[in-house]
Amino acid sequence: MKLSFSSITLVLLTSLISGCKPATSTVAIDPIRPVKLMTINSLSQGQDRTFPARIEANQEANLSFRIAGQVIALPLLEGQEVQKGELLAQLDDRDAHNALLTREANYDLISADFKRKTQLLKKMLISQAEFDTAKAELKSTKAALANAQDQLSYTQLNAPFSGTIAKRIINNHQIVQANQAVLTLQKNATIDVVIQVPETLAASIKDYDEARARHAQITFNAKPERHYPVTLKEYSTEITPGSQTYTVTFSLQQPDDLNVFPGMSAELTLDLVKADLSTAPILLPQTALAKRDSDNASIVWIFDDTTQTVHSSVISIGAVHADGIEVLSGIKLGEQVVVAGIQHLNEDMKVKALRWQRGV
16 A cells, blocks of 8 residues: 555654654652751750649638537638738628627626625635635636637638639528538648659659759740749658659749649659769750761760751760760760761751650
């Protein structure tokens, strides 16, 4: 079969056009590896511990009347500040007041009779036994009078210390029993910060140096950008059942820029280094250390922020802790160490820096 002239021309043009297209070339570009960094900004780097904290009132009391009765005054609101000695609640005192009047009258009568019998004894007109009986009756009546005065005072509930009304447990005009809780009063000028410390760190708490109190600080979820200093108050030497931890309590002065109440969420950061900070070793995670193939030396990778590259540094290793490995030499303050992503690093390799974050 013969092809027409037009068909041959079409085939030739198609081949010519296809041959004019430039060749496509693929050049492999090595991706810049991301690495996670930790800045060595303190000789005690890695020694800080962060604990979830429980906020408690420094002093708290459930207040109650010592006698039964009907509440006739309960003017306070929850959250209201009160001063020591301030009247918080009042019972109907009519029965107690009438009982006091009766005791006062009885005391006056017995007291007058005792005075007469004292004079009669001097004149030897009564026996010593009669005088002793009158004296005993006077003491008994005086005690009954004091008890009636106390019963009247028990109709008033006064603040034992300055603080905040945390909770009103009953309502006004309610009849209450003796020792039934009426109000909860909290002293919040100083706040207790309670943490649970594992048994592996309990000994460090015992040797805690108050000179490093600046390293103990608390952060609240309501204001995460602020750090408030706390001081060690007390620690328990009895283990908490079921958790194998010990309770440690710190004190916090009520901040001026934040109202702190019991039950708020917070985190406490604590430095538990026993050694002098000037000689304390650096702690690095296991993921930051590697072995050099040529001489089996321990190395870490240092990041150069100017060139965005890394280079190895030979280090000497100390003790191994649960939180990392001591690095005794080979790292300087201010250097940035690669703590994740070291498997494929080479000298002067360009990398992408990611900052170290707790828990990541």
